[in-house]
Amino acid sequence: MTQDELKQATARAAIDYISPRLEADSIVGVGTGSTANFFIDYLAEVKGQFDGTVASSEASAERLKAHGIPVYELNSVDGIQFYVDGADETNPALELIKGGGAALTREKIVAACAEEFICIADDSKWVDTLGSFPLPVEVIPMARSLVARELVKLGGDPVYRQGVITDNGNAILDVYNLKIERPTALEDAINNITGVVTNGIFAKRPADVLLLGTSTGVKTITA
Numbered sequence: 001m002t003q004d005e006l007k008q009a010t011a012r013a014a015i016d017y018i019s020p021r022l023e024a025d026s027i028v029g030v031g032t033g034s035t036a037n038f039f040i041d042y043l044a045e046v047k048g049q050f051d052g053t054v055a056s057s058e059a060s061a062e063r064l065k066a067h068g069i070p071v072y073e074l075n076s077v078d079g080i081q082f083y084v085d086g087a088d089e090t091n092p093a094l095e096l097i098k099g100g101g102a103a104l105t106r107e108k109i110v111a112a113c114a115e116e117f118i119c120i121a122d123d124s125k126w127v128d129t130l131g132s133f134p135l136p137v138e139v140i141p142m143a144r145s146l147v148a149r150e151l152v153k154l155g156g157d158p159v160y161r162q163g164v165i166t167d168n169g170n171a172i173l174d175v176y177n178l179k180i181e182r183p184t185a186l187e188d189a190i191n192n193i194t195g196v197v198t199n200g201i202f203a204k205r206p207a208d209v210l211l212l213g214t215s216t217g218v219k220t221i222t223a
């Protein structure tokens, strides 16, 4: 199977996972990226079964609206039943690296509001130890050099993601060569650097369920 076919299979599995539990007033949080895009396309097939969505990026909001799926502001909903999103890496504890598409901050906010966070990923994302994928860090633009120097002190090699401005108007540093043995501690340490908005380690709020697309089928994994 191709990587896209694995992504489609895991996105389809997410629909199968959530649809029996959707109610007329359910709000679904929707992530960002190529795997989440497949999920959005399949979500359109069940759009009569729930109230609407909250999107983690402008791009996902546009795709949802193009399917006629209602998109609400996070501040106008009472809660989010499910949050479905992809990842750049996941470890067996379902701690993640996210932000390859620069949507990490809004993703982390929507995940924090969700009763259940369902991660959808093909098995190329499965790792024992996080950090092979360069860690995205969203920074206030004027603090970019300051934050980069602090990231070097933490053992990483930050690289400015040229030409990318997040939906929040900020910059992204991708941090190479981090071996993330203690994800929660590093998530906190990076977020404590002045000028950092957030970083792409999702350890304080890991996924609850991972639907992992493999060549032998989609595996349902809980931490």
Ligand SMILES: O=C[C@H](O)[C@H](O)[C@H](O)COP(=O)(O)O
Binding pocket: 031, 032, 033, 034, 035, 036, 085, 086, 087, 088, 097, 098, 099, 100, 101, 102, 103, 104, 107
């Ligand atoms: O900022 C983007 C997100 O964190 C994505 O969920 C992540 O990069 C995975 O994207 P994809 O499904 O395209 O591999």
